Amino acid sequence: MSADETHTPGPPAYGRYDAVIVGGGHNGLVAAAYLARAGQSVLVLERLAGTGGAAVSAQAFDGVDARLSRYSYLVSLLPRKIVDDLGLDFAVRKRPVSSYTPAVRGDRHTxxxxGGEGTRDSFAALTGDDREYEAWQRFYGMTRRVAERVFPTLTEPLPDRDGLRARVDDRDAWRALFEEPIGAVVERNFRDDLVRGVVLTDALIGTFADAHDPSLIQNRCFLYHVIGGSTGDWDVPVGGMGALTDALAGAARAAGAEIRVLHEVTRIETDGTRAEVAVRSADGEQVVAARRVLVNASPQTLAALLGETPPESAEGAQLKVNMLLTRLPQLRDRSVDPRQAFAGTFHVAEGYGQLADAYREAAAGRLPAAPPSEIYCHSLTDHSILGPGLAARGYHTLTLFGLHTPARLFTADNRTARAALLDATLAQLDTHLEEPLAECLAFDGDGRPCIEAKTPLDLERDLGLPGGHIFHGDLSFPYATGASGRWGVETAHANVLLCGAGAVRGGGVSGVPGHNAAMAALGR
Known part of the structure; x- marks a missing residue:
């Protein structure tokens, strides 16, 4: 029986709780498990029919026995500490290849x-010598050293800027990642346009920015993409992303937390020591009393619940596409087996110049003519997400993440813009394939192609993400600024904490804001 099935709504038995957690996404479940294990009475309230938020697995296509990680795909930022502390039955697997980026040089598809023993040779074949490979090794050696020093701080009290800089203890690395636009760093270290683009993509996942944006939002995004697990590796969750959130829900329940789905919080009132939480469900509206409230939702939602002025609106900038294939397509670059190429991150239209062009077009209000994207094949690393029949027949999942498609491009006509963007994105992929991807798509029980696409507006509708922003807003550097508080989760109200992606050190499937909010609630 799944976590969702065990928590069908019933008659409310509300009393007074030590903590009410608004939202049953992965961060809310982390917080619930920690607080309940500390002996606190905990109630989790989730408006959707199941827990997990964006970190869920779903049978996306009717009549097809495949459970895809529907919104979030890979794991990097989840600390092993959280898995061990909560005794989670959850594992990840390393991808055998880091990335493959197809290119055309002259008339040659390459x-x-x-990743692996052929990396140096692949660089040499693309660029003609070893200089880019050696620059790559130096650059990612630097980011690895920063990761080893910064990642452990994510589950510690928030350091100030000087404290984190001392922890990094590398003046050049600090300047490159924390002070200078990442575009300048990339251009200084690399010469080849394709190599530059591959490096830059980590600064743009879910972040709409130019490589030289003086606000450094692209640097903040890059940092979180290269520090995970102290290595920067992005791994495949065994059983899909829902395996993680099911394990978290189980850990919270086992510790004594109550979880109620289809219960929407509509208002929070607090005097700083006591709080009342209004909840709407099939049974009507009830009020729950709590000593403390942890909000696993965006800062905009938190402000609305408190009746306060919301912060500036966020804007997501990504296309998410889920697919099921009957076979992997052959590549025009015959030197690479498709099972290698799709085993890591498959970059499409992500050369440095292409990324710049796509940003300029989107900033001017147009869908990019050559939309950049990257693709992941979960089933090459973990086929458990496929039913036995599909796996035996060679079926595979593909998930695609498109860049530089801000929400503003979809406000006039989301459906039409979504279809146009999907067509253009797949057309870019097809330029590197021997056959159109459409010929590899499976069909669902009703005879429809197994492909679904989500724009920022779709994510806002489905998950309540403000503007479809997967991080709830622009990421912050992992150090204290202004009134960020001891753990980076504090608000203007002493007994209201933010435990979602919009907290300092939020974003991604990490559990870090949930852990930190629990530590703040426990006075640690």
């Missing part, structure tokens, strides 16, 4: 394969 590409850059990163």
């Amino acid at each position: 590409g850059l394969l990163v």
